[in-house]
Amino acid sequence: MTTAPQAARVTGRGPVTGDNTRSIVTGSSDPARNPARGRREQLVSWAFLAPFMIAFVLFLVWPIIHGIYLSFTDQSLTGTGGAFVGFANYAEALSDPTMWRSMGNTLWFTVLSTVPLVLIALIMAVLVDRGIPGQWLWRLSFFMPFLLASTVISQIWVWIFNPQIGAANNILEAFGLEPIAWLQNAETNMYAIVIATVWWTVGFNFLLYLAALQNIPAQQYEAASLDGAGPWRQLWSITIPQLGPATVLIVMLQVLASLKLFDQAYQMLGGVSSDTTRSIVQYMYEAGFVGYRFGFSAAISYVFFALIVVIGVAQAVVVSRRRNLR
């Protein structure tokens, strides 16, 4: 009985022939046949699992449960409060225009950032994969920003977007355009954050695409080439279709990452809160650590949590439906 998943696991892998060999060689690994050995295996298993599971319960499961409890109280950071208030925090959050504004900003940022972050990464990877000389230089320049801390990239872009002496306005002026107060202007600050974010994180998607491209069998290109297909034809009939599954995955990962916007948006504005850039995570932070309202902040966390789960599940459902149709 207990060996069923084991058998399924082993037969599920191609080259591993272990299942038969295993029962022949060791024989006793089936706990049903050897209760003493089975009990020992249970103990050994828990010895292996314990360190992770203890941390998992302490720092993941328990906070989730405790957070739900907190969201039903008026607990404050200063230790006062803590009385049960029912759904009051949720009612307040759902009727709070700032909450909806933050939600809207978060979704808007997700749309604005995901499109270029996927498209530019695709272009970079396809070009680099053609074997153009200078491989290390391309990888270094596209991926290097991803390694930098949010503090570092924020400072670099605050400097570039400086309204008086920033490089961005130098470029605009070179083209005869009016300078812009990028980060100080409510109409442009979100775009400034998107530009910095694309520069910062596109390298991750670029490397994912590059890995996917390397998994396309070279024979497909060779066959296409023998049939007289040139580079353009190969791109549209082999490369792009073969990248389908990778693109689905990259879009999903990117959407979930973009929804968590906080670090760079918070730091690029120097901690100043703007109605046009405040993300849902930032509102959660402000409610809890600036306004000291832990209960209310916890309620917003669960609205955020729900948003992530709903979008994540929706994506998974769409993907699996598509797969079934094929």
Added chain:
Amino acid sequence: MTVTATRSIAVPAAKEKAHPRKPGDRPFGPLRIAAFAVLLLLAIGWLLPFLWAVATAFKTETDAASGDPSWIGASGPTAEAFTAIMSQGNVWLWAWNSLATSVAITAITLAISALAAYAFSRLDFRGRKWLFAVVIAGIVVPPQALIIPLFYQMLAFNMVDTYWGLILPQVVVPAMVFILKQFFDGVPIELEDAARVDGAGRFRIFWSIVLPLSRPILAAVAIFVFIGAWNNFLWPFLVINDTTLMTLPVGLQTVISAYGVQYAQVMAQAVLAALPLIAVFLVFQKQIVKGVATTGFGGQ
């Protein structure tokens, strides 16, 4: 996807001839030249912001604030911004805090994840299936959603403003358990069976057979956890208020407002904080590239 990604890590040699010229590409065809031109433009676009920061860091404060867009300031290049921040701030202390906590987070994450992944991959125990499902479900939990209860917990444990408060909540990474389990699943079981016949215990097998075989993926996961820990902002920003315990990203953030308009110093700090990671990338480029493929695709 996952299987392919992990497999390419198991046989690193197989992909060494990466990026051959595709058939049908003429070495100097117009398309290749166009591709090269686009790549060059993109690379310049991606390098410029950083180079501009470096250029500013080597200017005097007066030159930096003058708005003169030339690469070298009127008074010539100078390292005075670097000497200024190194002498006055807590930069070295913060760098040490970052290094110590990131190494601890990486070591603990790797150790506990590998042990659990081995149990899920190889051992028979009651409830294995549902327990694994629970751990996998943990992948979708956004860490940002837990900051309030976690902070509350750190208050209760007296861990606010301590290394442990910084480290412990960061060591639970369910995705790493999943990735390592996927890899262990692909390690031939015959090797272990042979060792068991020779009387080796589970831990011996894990330690002296499975771990050495998993070195490439352990390296990839380790580098990735390390970079994530080194750059993490939100949690260290919340749990550390004591200036002497801050990590580099949090510490730099606090002095930026203090420095105000000293652009050259701010850029010098940014460049200094970036250097260790650029060095890490240059040394571990291959592992990082693989690590992205594994952690990115493997997380699914």
